[in-house]
Amino acid sequence: MMxxxxxxxxxxxxxxxxxxKHDTDKGRxxxxxxxxxxxxxxxxxxxxxxxxxxxxxxxxxxxxSKATLYNTLxxxxxxxxxxxxxFDAGSIAHRPHSPSIPVMYELxxxxxxxxxxxxxxxxxxxxxxxxxxxxxHISALKNRFAPDxxxxxxxxxxxxxxxxxxxxxxxxxxTIT
Amino acid sequence: MMxxxxxxxxxxxxxxxxxxKHDTDKGRxxxxxxxxxxxxxxxxxxxxxxxxxxxxxxxxxxxxSKATLYNTLxxxxxxxxxxxxxFDAGSIAHRPHSPSIPVMYELxxxxxxxxxxxxxxxxxxxxxxxxxxxxxHISALKNRFAPDxxxxxxxxxxxxxxxxxxxxxxxxxxTIT
DNA sequence: TTTACTGCAAATATTTTGCAATATC
DNA sequence: GATATTGCAAAATATTTGCAGTAAA
Numbered sequence: 220m221m222x223x224x225x226x227x228x229x230x231x232x233x234x235x236x237x238x239x240k241h242d243t244d245k246g247r248x249x250x251x252x253x254x255x256x257x258x259x260x261x262x263x264x265x266x267x268x269x270x271x272x273x274x275x276x277x278x279x280x281x282x283x284s285k286a287t288l289y290n291t292l293x294x295x296x297x298x299x300x301x302x303x304x305x306f307d308a309g310s311i312a313h314r315p316h317s318p319s320i321p322v323m324y325e326l327x328x329x330x331x332x333x334x335x336x337x338x339x340x341x342x343x344x345x346x347x348x349x350x351x352x353x354x355x356h357i358s359a360l361k362n363r364f365a366p367d368x369x370x371x372x373x374x375x376x377x378x379x380x381x382x383x384x385x386x387x388x389x390x391x392x393x394t395i396t
Numbered sequence: 397m398m399x400x401x402x403x404x405x406x407x408x409x410x411x412x413x414x415x416x417k418h419d420t421d422k423g424r425x426x427x428x429x430x431x432x433x434x435x436x437x438x439x440x441x442x443x444x445x446x447x448x449x450x451x452x453x454x455x456x457x458x459x460x461s462k463a464t465l466y467n468t469l470x471x472x473x474x475x476x477x478x479x480x481x482x483f484d485a486g487s488i489a490h491r492p493h494s495p496s497i498p499v500m501y502e503l504x505x506x507x508x509x510x511x512x513x514x515x516x517x518x519x520x521x522x523x524x525x526x527x528x529x530x531x532x533h534i535s536a537l538k539n540r541f542a543p544d545x546x547x548x549x550x551x552x553x554x555x556x557x558x559x560x561x562x563x564x565x566x567x568x569x570x571t572i573t
Numbered sequence: 574t575t576t577a578c579t580g581c582a583a584a585t586a587t588t589t590t591g592c593a594a595t596a597t598c
Numbered sequence: 599g600a601t602a603t604t605g606c607a608a609a610a611t612a613t614t615t616g617c618a619g620t621a622a623a
Contacts, residue, residue: 248602289589310471352529352533364553366550373541374546
């Protein structure tokens with residue numbers, strides 16, 4: 220129910236954007252691809268990367284190319300509907316040809332409400348409600364800057380990984396003594 | 397003066413890290429490359445990317461390869477001495493083969509003190525002092541997560557770009573009427 | 574003397590771009 | 599009918615990796 224409301228609002232917002240762009244700039248067009256992509260994006264509960272998006276689309280509906288996906292994601296960012304996050308993978312972690320966690324996207328409506336806790340061990344991401352003072356602090360700077368959206372990451376070790384490491388240390392001590 | 401003090405503290409901190417790693421893990425080594433790289437990093441006032449670092453090194457001292465640079469930067473992150481930032485370039489900005497602003501690094505000591513304001517028009521980065529309660533808020537979550545460092549970005553339009561756009565609109569209106 | 578580090582070049586992954594065909598306005 | 603969008607493949611970029619030589623412990 221609630222989800223559908225957000226869904227509708229997002230779609231409406233996209234259409235207003237298209238209309239506005241049409242009047243001012245050189246115009247953006249409404250296509251079935253863009254509609255479908257935005258629909259699927261709304262169905263994600265949390266963050267998603269471009270591959271998750273593509274496989275979701277290809278499973279349920281028609282094929283969309285990577286080029287179109289990249290293009291559409293940029294259009295949606297321009298429309299202020301989604302946000303791009305570059306989460307870092309930490310230091311010398313398991314790195315199979317990639318330095319960082321794949322670039323992630325998120326519905327802006329959702330992103331506005333939280334910060335991210337990223338575990339540098341297992342790369343899990345926890346959402347943490349915004350600190351109450353954050354909004355005021357950001358809007359207090361309006362004379363220097365017109366803030367739009369944000370992406371905040373706190374890096375550290377999640378509870379599970381911390382426990383795991385502790386256990387491993389204990390195991391080692393046991394075998395030594 | 398003040399700078400030299402930080403410089404010294406950072407170097408000492410690196411040496412303690414090397415020592416500790418030597419005792420526990422398989423050991424990290426102190427090399428002239430790493431020493432020199434850390435020195436040059438301390439000389440940056442703000443953020444830097446890998447190319448800035450390399451040219452600075454090559455100008456003043458000996459040649460260091462990219463492979464070594466990448467390796468050393470990861471070691472320094474593991475040591476908790478520097479932080480990696482992935483600033484985003486915004487939507488469909490000027491994109492000459494790159495989606496985002498080159499990955500930037502910063503001395504952790506400095507990074508701990510501020511958030512970043514990134515202009516999605518001109519990609520300038522302004523530093524903004526941490527909100528007063530940020531630290532407390534983060535450490536209040538210690539039972540869920542062991543926080544280590546953070547990277548926070550607020551995106552929007554900087555004053556200069558806002559003014560520029562306004563001016564352009566006015567110019568347009570003038571030519572029309 | 575062991576093995577971590579360096580540098581080069583090759584491999585990999587991600588994103589952008591050029592172009593022809595198509596669809597939207 | 600003009601031109602924005604799509605999809606494919608090719609190009610560009612950034613980072614990692616394999617390996618041989620070197621140097622720190």
